[in-house]
Amino acid sequence: MAEPVSSIPNLGPASEAAFARAGIHSAEELRALGADAAYLALLKSGTPPHFIGYYVLVMGLQGRPWNDCKGDEKKALRVKFDALKEAAAHAPLAGLPGPLARELDLLGVVARK
Known part of the structure; x- marks a missing residue:
């Protein structure tokens, strides 16, 4: 069974x-994608960007407490x-729900500006 x-x-x-709305349903999938690709998937699925959410994810994937991010490391993550x-x-389909965006992308649909 997959880890949540x-x-x-x-x-x-x-x-x-x-992450489920973005199509990522397990810890294994999240680790395989890495912080940047997983966070980009969140954004593309409609999750509003939030810097703390991003660095919390980075720290978590490293097994570190969320508040361990400081100084130059935090600046680089910004x-x-x-x-x-x-x-x-x-992204052409940014803002659409993750599953819908993925299906439209597979079909070759490009959002109009």
């Missing part, structure tokens, strides 16, 4: 539900977070 997303440190039921927000904003 909430088995990753710092992630609880709300994170688990958000740069990555901003890049992920930008990438999600320019």
Whole structure:
């Protein structure tokens, strides 16, 4: 049986539900994707961007407490977070629910501006 997303440190039921909406249903899937790809999937599925949510995910995947992120490490994560927000904003199907966006993407549908 797959490990739930909430088995990753710092992630609880709300994170688990958000990742499920993005099509990520297990801790194994989340670990395989990594923090950046998984967070981008969240953004593309309609989850509003939130820097703390991003670095909580990064810290959790490293097995670290959420508040362990400080100084230069936090500044570097802010740069990555901003890049992920930008990438999600320019994704052709950004803002659509994750499963719908994936199906439309498989069909080759591109959202109009």
